[in-house]
Amino acid sequence: xxxxxxxxxxxxxxxxxxxxxxxxxxxxxxxxxxxxxxxxxxxxxxxxxxxxxxxxxxxxxxxxxxxxxxxxxxxxxxxxxxxxxxxxxxxxxxxxxxxxxxxxxxxxxxxxxxxxxxxxxxxxxxxxxxxxxxxxxxxxxxxxxxxxxxxxxxxxxxxxxxxxxxxxxxxxxxxxxxxxxxxxxxxxxxxxxxxxxxxxxxxxxxxxxxxxxxxxxxxxxxxxxxxxxxxxxxxxxxxxxxxxxxxxxxxxxxxxxxxxxxxxxxxxxxxxxxxxxxxxxxxxxxxxxxxxxxxxxxxxxxxxx
Numbered sequence: 545x546x547x548x549x550x551x552x553x554x555x556x557x558x559x560x561x562x563x564x565x566x567x568x569x570x571x572x573x574x575x576x577x578x579x580x581x582x583x584x585x586x587x588x589x590x591x592x593x594x595x596x597x598x599x600x601x602x603x604x605x606x607x608x609x610x611x612x613x614x615x616x617x618x619x620x621x622x623x624x625x626x627x628x629x630x631x632x633x634x635x636x637x638x639x640x641x642x643x644x645x646x647x648x649x650x651x652x653x654x655x656x657x658x659x660x661x662x663x664x665x666x667x668x669x670x671x672x673x674x675x676x677x678x679x680x681x682x683x684x685x686x687x688x689x690x691x692x693x694x695x696x697x698x699x700x701x702x703x704x705x706x707x708x709x710x711x712x713x714x715x716x717x718x719x720x721x722x723x724x725x726x727x728x729x730x731x732x733x734x735x736x737x738x739x740x741x742x743x744x745x746x747x748x749x750x751x752x753x754x755x756x757x758x759x760x761x762x763x764x765x766x767x768x769x770x771x772x773x774x775x776x777x778x779x780x781x782x783x784x785x786x787x788x789x790x791x792x793x794x795x796x797x798x799x800x801x802x803x804x805x806x807x808x809x810x811x812x813x814x815x816x817x818x819x820x821x822x823x824x825x826x827x828x829x830x831x832x833x834x835x836x837x838x839x840x841x842x843x844x845x846x847x848x849x
Contacts, residue, residue, distance in 0.1 A: 549653065551579040551646055552629030552706065556619030557637035561591040563750065568599050568606075570640040576647035581606045582623045583637075587613025617716035617724045620699070624709060632706050634699040635747075642746035649703040649742075656705040657737040663745040664701045673741035680738060691741065697726025701747040708735050798832065798841050825849055 687693040717724045825848045833845045
């Protein structure tokens with residue numbers, strides 16, 4: 545008999561009227577019915593409100609919250625504060641899930657110290673999961689090298705334990721707008737013992753350049769995030785025993801640095817650019833040079849220093 549555990553599904557949305565119907569319908573069609581659906585409208589100006597009113601009247605499990613536009617982190621944090629379920633599942637409003645998405649999660653629940661992660665569609669870097677449970681400390685090298693652990697920071701396709709989040713005051717950092725989900729993930733896993741890699745792919749990721757999670761924000765926000773991220777992954781470095789693992793850690797960090805530059809986080813004003821580069825330089829240590837496998841990145845490191 546399937547466990548009757550209430551799941552809080554949290555959806556932040558901003559001007560996603562084009563995709564919202566499909567997202568909500570996919571949740572209401574779940575074979576597992578013990579859930580509440582919390583939708584946070586982050587100041588949308590399109591037809592999102594009309595869509596939400598319709599669904600709010602259609603299903604009593606839906607709870608709507610309309611707030612002023614303050615970003616995806618604030619929206620998700622509000623959802624967390626209102627969640628009554630034993631577990632929390634995040635879904636982006638431009639994505640959709642298979643009918644057995646929640647039931648697959650529930651069937652594998654073991655204890656509050658195990659984070660369950662599903663595969664997602666359109667994740668080209670992921671290795672096929674095989675219903676394997678990993679001890680975070682003992683199996684870190686396998687997670688890092690074979691399952692691209694550092695790139696699993698997205699909030700969706702995971703089942704979080706609500707009490708663990710609330711008890712430890714884990715929140716999405718609303719002061720940054722690039723990598724806040726990865727920061728949340730890294731902080732959360734410091735309070736769990738294991739990760740269960742579920743051999744099931746039920747989350748359909750849809751890249752949408754206008755969504756909350758892809759909005760581009762100012763330069764300083766990015767580097768505030770970058771410095772914070774380095775602090776958050778220190779515990780991972782302490783567990784690393786081989787150069788291969790360390791190389792993976794710093795390679796991922798370099799990806800973040802370059803993505804920030806590519807996305808225009810450097811402002812046009814000369815003094816702002818200089819201040820930002822100075823801040824970035826301080827956040828880089830010699831390991832970024834040592835474990836870089838790219839000549840270009842070594843040159844960037846030297847120039848920044």
